[in-house]
Structures are given as C-alpha cells and as structure tokens.
Amino acid sequence: MARNEEKAQSMLYRFREAQAAELGLGTRADRRPKMASACKSLRECERWRGEILRELSRKVSKIQDAGLTDYEVRDVNDEINKLMREKRHWENQIIALGGANYRRNVAMLDDDGKEVPGTKGYKYFGRAKDLPGVRELFQSKKKEEEEENQALAFYKKFMNQGPVYFGDLDEADGKLLEYERQAEEEEWRDEYTNVREILNLPPDDPIPQMPRGPSASTPPLPSDGHSPPQPPVTSKRKAQEEDTEMDTVNGESVAPEQAKRPRKVVVDGSAKADVMQSNDADSIRAHASAAATYLGFLSPEDLMPPTLPTREEMEGVLLALRKQALVEEYFGE
Template identity: 60%
Template sequence: MARNEEKAQSMLYRFREAQAAELGLVRKRERRPALASSVNTIGECERWRRDLLGEIARKVSKIQDVSLSDYQVRDLNDDINRLMREKYHWERRIRELGGADYSRAGPRMILTEGKEVPGTRGYRYFGRAKDLPGVRELFEQEAPQPESRSRGEIYKNIDADYYGYRDEEDGALLEYEREHEKDLVEHAEQMPDIAEPEEGEEEREPMDIDALNAEIGTVPNQKQVEEYLVNRRRQQLLDKYVSEDLKQSEQETKALAGMQ
C-alpha cells in the first residue's frame, strides 16, 4: 500500500513539474553536452564547467558519509573521477577558444581532497574511499628506496666527454663560441677609450704591498689592510697641510725679524 502511494506521489510530482514547465514557471533543466568540442562559445563552456564543479563538490561532500556502504563509496569515487576528467575536457576547450587557462590558475581545493596512488594514472581517492580495504594498504606502502651504486659503477660510464675533452668537435658549441666572440668584439669596439686624468686631478697611488708586509710581518687580512690605508691617508694629509702651516709661520717670523 505504501509503495502505491509513493508511485502516485511521484507521478503527481512529475505531472506538476511538466505543467509548470509548459506555463514557463520553471526553467527546464538542460542536459550537459557529451562532447566539449560541440560548444563554440566561452560563456557556455564556463557555464558547464561551473555545473561540473558544483556536482563534484556535492559528491565529495557525500562520500564522507559514514552510513554509506563500501560499494556505494566505490561508485561515488568512480563518479568523482569521471567528472574530474570531464571537467578537464571543458577546461581544455575553454583554453582552445582563447579563454582562461585553469590548469595554471584554477582552484586546487578539489585536488587536495583527493589522494593519488603512484602508478594509477591520475585516479584519486576521496573521503572514505581512502580507507577502503585494499586502498589503505596502497598508501601505507613505503616508497622504494633508490638502488645504491658503488663508486666503480658510477665511474664506469664516465668518459672524456664528461670532462669536456672533445668539446672542439661539437659543431653547435663552436658556432655558439664564434657568435659570442663576435658580440664581445663589437661591444669592445663601441666602448669609449679610457680617459686620461685631468690636470690637477690627483692620481691614485698604488698600494705598496711590500711596505705593508714589512710593517705587519705577515700576510695582511682585510682589517689590517683597511687600517694601513687609513693611517697612510692620515699621514699624507698631515704632511700636506702641516708643512704648509710651518712654512707660513717661518716666513712670518723672518718678516718680523727683518731678515728678508
């Protein structure tokens, strides 16, 4: 009896839905095109991509339900992966039409929800599917350790090419070197000549390394070199200005003494 009532209510619902669609009160739901290549506008592609994202989000949320059986979880996980592949086709079609590139700038939240087993070619497990019997063991397996090789095995495949002894036989490398040398020569020809120091401009004296070593006694470090340069510059200033002051005072003394 209850079954007949459910059937009657279902038929009444479908009748009212069809009647509302005829009157224009409810927009009839369109089916998503099976092939993304059959759509030629970016706006429509974006619309079906958003539709897919909403469906994927609902199924990812549903697969967390603890009341689902293992068979239902597997079916839901297969549906999510199928929808993910379909979403990729729509995103590729959007890129072909000149739209956004979602492979670089798209949301990654759905991908982070799923976990991929190495060697499954992009198949991901979402929600409770990661705890299914047989799947949990795949994630618990440790990654294989790289095979260690002895030093002799490593050097066995190393020849003269590794050390660059036969680079002169590489035509592409020689051509690159010729082009690079030509560019350097042209750049050097365009560089201005080194300017001579103008009259009155002080020439920088070279550092007397021997005198510095004799003064310090050992090879100087950076701090010692800086101290030596500061002291030498101070002495030069003293010799320059103090000697002039002495000459001037001496001339004044001679003038007062009437010796001129």
C-alpha cells in the first residue's frame, strides 16, 4: 500500500482537497472563524468574504430547484439569510481594518431585475416568494403601497401651488382694499351710533371720520407678483441735486470755492434711533388721546401699549430662576 506522503501527492487527493476548499469543507485549522472580529488580517477577511459569496451563489441556485419541498425551501432561505448576516459582519471587519467599503446602499436584485422582497432584513429568494403565507404578505404590502400612491396622487394637486392659490395677489388690483375700507367705515359708523346711544350724546352731532394711521401709498403689484421696475436715476440729475445741497446751507448762499469742497455729514446711530423712538411714542400717544375722546370712561394712559421688559431685565429674571433651581436641586427647599 502507498504511504500517506504518497497519497498526499496524488492527483485525486489534490483534486478532492481543492473541491473541499471550494465547498467550504476545509480542515479544522482552515475553517472560517465564527467571529469576524477575531480575524486581524485584511487578506484573510477578503478570503472569507469571497468564500461566503460562493456559498450564497450555490444556495441561491439550489433554492430554484422545483423538486424541493416547502420545508426544504424554508430551510435553504434561512441559510441564505444567515450567510447574508455573516457576510455583513465580515464587511464591517474589512472596513475596520482599513479595507474597501462593500456596504454600499445598492438594492439587492433577483434574476428578473426586481428588488428582493422582504422586511426588517429578512429576504425571500427564489421559490420562497411563492410559499403559503409569504405571497399574501406581499400582496397586502402591495395593496398598502397602492393606497398610499392614490392618496399622494389626490393631494398632489394641492402641492406646489403659486401665490394666487394662497391669496397673496388678492390686493393687487385694489378692489379688495376698497371693499375692506368701505366695510371698516360702515362698522365705524355703527359702533359710533351704539356708543352715542349708551352715553346719551346728542344725535345731531356729526359722525367723525375714522382715524387712520399714516400709510405710504404703494402702487399695486402686477398680476405676476413681481414688483414694478423703478425708474432709473440718471447720474446728471443726481449730480445736480448734490450740487444744490452743497451750494445752500441753512438758506444762505456759499461761495463757489467753498461749494466745490465736499461736505461730510456724520450721523450718530444712537441719536437717530432715539429720534425715531420718540416720534413713534408721540404718534402712539396722539392716537390714544384721540380714541380717549370718544371713550369717556378710559384715559389715554389706559389705551397706551404695555411697557415691555428690556433684554437686560429678562436676562436677570432668567438668571435668578436658574440660580433658584440650582439651589433647590443641591440644597433642597
């Protein structure tokens, strides 16, 4: 009989060894590790991943066999999903060792080019899609998707509408503003008549005009919603205005030599803000006084807007509350 060394050198032995390695049935020392994190060699991780891919290819081809029973189809499908999870672990280990990233967001397709169905990571391959219970699951899911598509198609006509749909151009022609102004005046007359009856005022007194705030006359917007183009200011006209301002100071004429010199006017930002605030306060007080003349039981101070706290006061209140919360948390009540 031939010795073991001679058997190992025979062609049949080497063919069987290569076939076992291809099928993943190597020796105990050459078996795939159960834990992917235990492998610290990038080359070995690539090797085991390729072996898993070959096993997946064989399993997917096997599940197409029409001679398998439903139980065998379920078992083969479970083995395929188990190999898929194992392949994902090896891909994570390859990324951790600095290798290529095989985990791309690419849909898994079957032989027909359609995405492999399944939920929560569990996929169905081949004949597993026709198993009893699985077909009804996919049909119900397809029905839900069709209902969602119908709902989306119904509400799609209300999406991406222009400014006309939301009424942003209702005031462009000025008719709505005129109608609102007439309605305000009519309501003003009715309310004044009620107040005159309550306060027993003489009915012969003329009804005062409705007080309106100063509003800048803005031209109506065109139908397309864009602002009308402003007339360009010519440089010649602008130069004339600047020359007029420079030549006249406080109503007195200035010499030509002095008029040619540029004048710089420095305006303090804080002083300008104070002036604007004072003007706003005066206008608010004037409106309150005008309204108080028609309402005898209220004073102008009652109709003034409330005084809001400043930023520093709000920060102080919040800081005090935070300190109190910390004291109660660490020292108790």
